[in-house]
Amino acid sequence: MSILPIYTFDQPVLRKETKQITEDTDSLQHLVDDMFATMRNANGIGLAANQIGKSLALTVIDLSDFEEYKHFEPLVLINPVITDTHGESVFEEGCLSLPGIREEVVRPDAIGIKFLDRYMREVEIEADKLLARVIQHEVDHLHGKYFIDYLSAFKMSLLKGKLNKMKKGEMEADYPLAPPSDHKGKKGPVAF
Ligand code: ZN
Numbered sequence: 001m002s003i004l005p006i007y008t009f010d011q012p013v014l015r016k017e018t019k020q021i022t023e024d025t026d027s028l029q030h031l032v033d034d035m036f037a038t039m040r041n042a043n044g045i046g047l048a049a050n051q052i053g054k055s056l057a058l059t060v061i062d063l064s065d066f067e068e069y070k071h072f073e074p075l076v077l078i079n080p081v082i083t084d085t086h087g088e089s090v091f092e093e094g095c096l097s098l099p100g101i102r103e104e105v106v107r108p109d110a111i112g113i114k115f116l117d118r119y120m121r122e123v124e125i126e127a128d129k130l131l132a133r134v135i136q137h138e139v140d141h142l143h144g145k146y147f148i149d150y151l152s153a154f155k156m157s158l159l160k161g162k163l164n165k166m167k168k169g170e171m172e173a174d175y176p177l178a179p180p181s182d183h184k185g186k187k188g189p190v191a192f
Helices: 024-043 129-142 153-167
Strands: 047-048 058-060 075-086 089-094 102-107 110-116 124-126
Touching: 024 047, 024 058, 024 110, 047 129, 075 089, 102 129, 110 129, 110 153, 124 129
Parallel strands: none
Antiparallel strands: 047 058, 058 075, 075 110, 089 102, 110 124
């Protein structure tokens, strides 16, 4: 298992729609294990594949450190789709791709979700509270969205300095980050 560097705001892979996964392979199984290792090393409770630079519709979640979720089996969600939403709640979110930023976000409080597990078996569950919150945050990543996209223009203006620094790779985290040079993408052919 490897701990992989985490991609941060606003690297292109985090703004792109991720690709659906169609088959179970050894490399998928390795990727899932590496994602759990990377997430736990960073003390995260959820991680999307594009946060480690892989544009795939895959996310892992582990809430078992929380008392109310201590019997919770870590989840692997492949090609997740939110089918239903109920209610509304406010919660302060953070993101491994936005180190040092935490803001309150309003989201539905309960959801229905269908996905494939790590062995490509179909699963359909209902989730509420923290689990619903984390799933929605991760599914957003798979669609190229950050939690800060929900903030008001005023709140965004207050974060502008931090975000600009982040774009240049000027931030600190106690887990490995992908350097900015890593996420500029390949240079295209020279044009005249
Ligand atoms: Zn995140």
